[in-house]
Amino acid sequence: MTQIRLTNTRTRTKEVLVPIDPANLRLYLCGPTVYDRAHLGNARPVLVFDLLVRLLRHVYGEGAVTYVRNFTDVDDKINAEAQRRREAGSPLSLEALIAERTEETIGWYHADMDALGAARPDHEPRATAYVGQMVAMTADLIAKGHAYAAEGHVLFDVRSFPDYGKLSGRSVDDMIAGARVEVAPFKRDPMDFVLWKPSSDDLPGWDSPWGRGRPGWHIECSAMSAALLGPHFDIHGGGMDLQFPHHENEIAQSCCAHPGAGFANVWLHNEMLQVEGRKMSKSLGNFFTVRDLLDRGVPGEVIRFVMLSTHYRKPMDWTEAKAHDAEAVLRRWHGIVAGIEPAPIPAPAVIAALADDLNAAGAIAALHDLAAKGDGAGLLASARMLGLLLPGMGDWARAGDGVAARIEALLEARMAARKARDFAAADAIRDGFAAAGVAVKDTAQGAEWSLSPGFDAEALARLAEAHGA
Numbered sequence: 055m056t057q058i059r060l061t062n063t064r065t066r067t068k069e070v071l072v073p074i075d076p077a078n079l080r081l082y083l084c085g086p087t088v089y090d091r092a093h094l095g096n097a098r099p100v101l102v103f104d105l106l107v108r109l110l111r112h113v114y115g116e117g118a119v120t121y122v123r124n125f126t127d128v129d130d131k132i133n134a135e136a137q138r139r140r141e142a143g144s145p146l147s148l149e150a151l152i153a154e155r156t157e158e159t160i161g162w163y164h165a166d167m168d169a170l171g172a173a174r175p176d177h178e179p180r181a182t183a184y185v186g187q188m189v190a191m192t193a194d195l196i197a198k199g200h201a202y203a204a205e206g207h208v209l210f211d212v213r214s215f216p217d218y219g220k221l222s223g224r225s226v227d228d229m230i231a232g233a234r235v236e237v238a239p240f241k242r243d244p245m246d247f248v249l250w251k252p253s254s255d256d257l258p259g260w261d262s263p264w265g266r267g268r269p270g271w272h273i274e275c276s277a278m279s280a281a282l283l284g285p286h287f288d289i290h291g292g293g294m295d296l297q298f299p300h301h302e303n304e305i306a307q308s309c310c311a312h313p314g315a316g317f318a319n320v321w322l323h324n325e326m327l328q329v330e331g332r333k334m335s336k337s338l339g340n341f342f343t344v345r346d347l348l349d350r351g352v353p354g355e356v357i358r359f360v361m362l363s364t365h366y367r368k369p370m371d372w373t374e375a376k377a378h379d380a381e382a383v384l385r386r387w388h389g390i391v392a393g394i395e396p397a398p399i400p401a402p403a404v405i406a407a408l409a410d411d412l413n414a415a416g417a418i419a420a421l422h423d424l425a426a427k428g429d430g431a432g433l434l435a436s437a438r439m440l441g442l443l444l445p446g447m448g449d450w451a452r453a454g455d456g457v458a459a460r461i462e463a464l465l466e467a468r469m470a471a472r473k474a475r476d477f478a479a480a481d482a483i484r485d486g487f488a489a490a491g492v493a494v495k496d497t498a499q500g501a502e503w504s505l506s507p508g509f510d511a512e513a514l515a516r517l518a519e520a521h522g523a
């Protein structure tokens with residue numbers, strides 16, 4: 055059986071994955087807070103986990119994986135958006151406006167991640183559906199001496215958990231020195247974090263032994279993972295930015311609530327999608343959404359290809375040049391596999407690359423080799439391991455068939471005009487390409503072209519007509 059190796063943040067080494075139960079590998083990915091559209095950075099962990107799940111299903115069997123990704127639907131930012139809508143004159147109650155906001159955001163999230171070819175997880179728990187479990191876990195942590203109630207809040211006592219800080223490799227004292235911790239008079243220690251907090255009457259709240267309130271963010275993931283995967287499971291992931299404090303806090307809660315269970319064996323963290331060297335983030339305002347790209351005509355498959363081309367443990371940028379190159383490659387590959395059935399198994403080189411800490415770039419290099427050999431069946435079966443060339447996914451490339459024919463005909467017309475020394479006509483075609491959003495590069499092998507995000511099919515059709523192409 056293929057050995058899969060993954061870099062485990064917990065041990066800081068690349069380890070052979072040893073499933074707890076090879077018939078049921080269990081994975082949890084921290085999902086989005088549903089108050090707004092996902093930006094491109096938010097898609098990175100989703101694509102990394104989608105790749106991982108495809109690999110695990112290939113190696114261990116379709117039914118041998120349980121993949122959970124939550125929706126955080128209790129949050130001040132959701133409340134703030136609902137409040138804004140009410141102030142803007144909506145007749146709905148705050149509760150209805152919150153539901154409206156979370157429903158529409160989840161719908162967007164599904165549509166955007168579907169467009170990237172990311173399969174839906176087996177379970178997508180919403181935090182609001184697990185508040186009972188969060189209250190129970192919080193009460194249990196108090197009973198076990200790891201948490202305390204104070205002024206309507208419940209706080210986790212970090213000094214009661216000696217391993218606190220192990221995941222990110224810091225001591226509690228270092229963390230206090232380095233972190234922006236909220237100081238509150240009711241905290242015994244500045245690092246203690248909230249498991250439960252009071253809600254004002256106009257905000258969503260649930261009854262609890264500590265009064266009407268709502269859960270803290272970290273307890274949500276501990277309660278939902280335990281409910282759906284049990285207290286000991288295989289892989290837990292998210293972006294590097296969640297390592298501290300979110301994952302550190304999840305570990306503290308889960309390990310103290312279920313002593314000896316072990317929680318997650320492997321912690322998998324993706325590096326950040328950056329913009330000019332800084333994390334793409336909502337709070338920095340340096341973001342664009344997945345939907346922005348899709349609306350600009352960048353196919354989801356192209357976005358996926360670009361995102362997988364950089365190893366998940368390396369920071370990366372999105373660039374137009376990468377998108378152009380990916381589009382040209384995928385267009386070629388779609389041409390090679392047209393009308394071909396996939397081979398029964400993917401190429402061993404592709405599986406070997408993916409099994410080596412999800413080396414998708416290495417897998418893509420192996421796909422190039424298959425394409426160069428003209429092995430369409432092998433290319434198709436292997437690309438699908440990466441969620442590329444999936445059935446229906448290449449409609450954008452096929453829809454471009456007429457486009458490709460027009461462009462080729464225009465390139466010939468341009469060549470003929472050059473030969474006839476009709477430079478006015480050749481220049482008009484060149485300018486027409488630019489205006490229509492067709493990028494043309496003259497190389498020793500002939501002209502290469504790709505479609506720019508602002509590609510205008512009608513302008514191309516007019517250009518072709520004007521030049522009898």
Ligand SMILES: Nc1ncnc2c1ncn2[C@@H]1O[C@H](COP(=O)(O)OP(=O)(O)OP(=O)(O)O)[C@@H](O)[C@H]1O
Binds near residue numbers: 084094095326333335
């Ligand atoms: N720039 C990024 N690159 C890669 N992953 C990211 C990036 N920004 C956020 N993530 C990941 O996206 C997932 C969803 O995160 P979350 O909902 O907390 O994001 P957010 O709060 O909307 O984003 P932000 O961090 O921009 O405020 C998490 O796993 C997080 O680590």
Ligand SMILES: [Zn+2]
Binds near residue numbers: 083084085
């Ligand atoms: Zn989480």
